[in-house]
Amino acid sequence: MAEIIVVTSGKGGVGKTTSSASLASGLARRGKKVAVIDFDVGLRNLDLIMGCERRVVYDFVNVVNGEASLKQAMIKDKRFDTLYVLAASQTRDKDALSREGVERVLKELSDDGFDYIVCDSPAGIEKGAFLAMYFADTAVVVVNPEVSSVRDSDRIIGLLQSKTRRAENGERVAEHLLLTRYSPARVETGEMLSIADVEEVLGLKTIGVIPESSDVLNASNKGEPVILDMESSAGQAYDDAVARILGETRPMRFTQTEKKGFFSKLFGG
Ligand SMILES: Nc1ncnc2c1ncn2[C@@H]1O[C@H](COP(=O)(O)OP(=O)(O)O)[C@@H](O)[C@H]1O
Ligand SMILES: [Mg+2]
Secondary structure, three states: OOOOEEEEEEOOOHHHHHHHHHHHHHHHHHOOOEEEEEEEOOOHHHHHHHHHHHHHOHHHHHHHHOOOOOOHHOEOOOOOOOEEEOOOOOOOOOOOOOHHHHHHHHHHHHOOOOOOOEEEEEOOOOOOHHHHHHHOOEEEEEEEOOOOHHHHHHHHHHOOOEEEEEEHHOOOOEEEEEEEEEEEHHHHOOOOOOOHHHHHOOOOOEEEEOOHHHHHHHHHOOOOOHHOOOOHHHHHHHHHHHHHHHHOOOOOOOOOOOOHHHHHHHHHO
């Protein structure tokens, strides 16, 4: 059985697609068979971040509507043999996905031996976001450490606990907090909420803290998920998050401002 992971958030632009691409790539790098699906119908973003936009012929909506087979629509990643992308459609019809259609696709992937299906959700509470979370076993709730992002995430957590298949069956979706665009300096000055603050407000445990980093934009411009850039702090932080998803314990990194050492304090370096 594939584990279905939804990457979701209340607000848009917090880093869901960036995170979906990196988590999926990181899981594949560790030998897992992974499909990553763009549920953001009308926007098509994931294929750009994954660097496969020119290969898109058929998309998720085509498969749901029976216009193409899953095999025809799945794009094999250039870097990892066990990673596949299912792109979103550019149709304007936000209702193009149906629950039955999504269920059929997820079941076919699971039957095909995929270990993980990563669902990149659109923001908010529209149908696409609802369908992306409905079948999830695990949710990665992406939050920026700001009041508005945290507040909107609370709404999503409510839906995860009530409007999913697991909730309907009296089970729970495992929920994890992924803090992105974290800036320790801005936490210190009080402009941003701390990890502990966000955990407390949302009642979730942190699976990863991704620092604010210009490497993220560089990576997406190149069509390479930032997790492949192991020189970058964001890449390393995503790698830690993947390890934790797989059950490893790793200390949080990049969460403190760099403390000046004794000598640099002395000499004002
Ligand atoms: N850790 C980060 N540091 C800097 N910029 C980031 C980071 N994560 C995401 N971004 C930027 O934020 C914007 C929104 O990211 P995206 O993944 O598309 O969000 P969403 O899918 O939630 O709308 C993009 O421009 C992306 O490059
Ligand atoms: Mg997105």
